[in-house]
Amino acid sequence: MSASTSMNIVHKACPCVLRRGSSGYELLVFEHPLAGRQIPKGTIETGEDPSVASLRELEEESGVRATGIVSRIAEMEILRTTSLYPHKEVPRLEAWHLYHLEVPQEVTTREYWIHAAEGSADEQGLLFAYFWFPIESSFESFEQYWHEVLLAVRKYCEGL
Numbered sequence: 001m002s003a004s005t006s007m008n009i010v011h012k013a014c015p016c017v018l019r020r021g022s023s024g025y026e027l028l029v030f031e032h033p034l035a036g037r038q039i040p041k042g043t044i045e046t047g048e049d050p051s052v053a054s055l056r057e058l059e060e061e062s063g064v065r066a067t068g069i070v071s072r073i074a075e076m077e078i079l080r081t082t083s084l085y086p087h088k089e090v091p092r093l094e095a096w097h098l099y100h101l102e103v104p105q106e107v108t109t110r111e112y113w114i115h116a117a118e119g120s121a122d123e124q125g126l127l128f129a130y131f132w133f134p135i136e137s138s139f140e141s142f143e144q145y146w147h148e149v150l151l152a153v154r155k156y157c158e159g160l
Contacts, residue, residue: 011044012094032126040057050099072097075098111132
């Protein structure tokens with residue numbers, strides 16, 4: 001029996017904001033005060049379209065209101081074997097839905113900002129420090145489970 005048939009799948013929306021930097025594309029990322037470097041991501045609510053969830057998650061986690069969806073980047077299954085939160089079951093299979101979102105130009109010219117997260121009870125009020133990560137850089141500063149996601153974004157950027 002495969003992992004995807006032996007456990008419930010939790011669907012996650014991953015909004016990806018990109019800008020053109022001096023050495024190629026850069027991805028909007030943040031430092032989570034408890035979980036390290038990551039991109040915005042959150043649970044898709046029952047009945048919610050993944051693309052709409054990505055718009056909501058970007059605003060809740062970064063304070064940025066996207067102006068539109070450029071395209072779907074990828075959907076992938078991620079097996080989570082650890083969790084910061086004791087009430088979240090592990091191992092847990094998650095289906096991550098990655099979308100390239102368009103944002104106002106003033107967002108892409110900001111180098112750094114801090115946002116108090118909203119939406120999730122687990123993260124409500126946590127301060128997330130946002131900055132731009134060159135997608136061609138090494139992923140070693142991210143937890144291992146992010147590497148597949150970052151590779152998908154890198155591959156997507158190659159086609160832009």
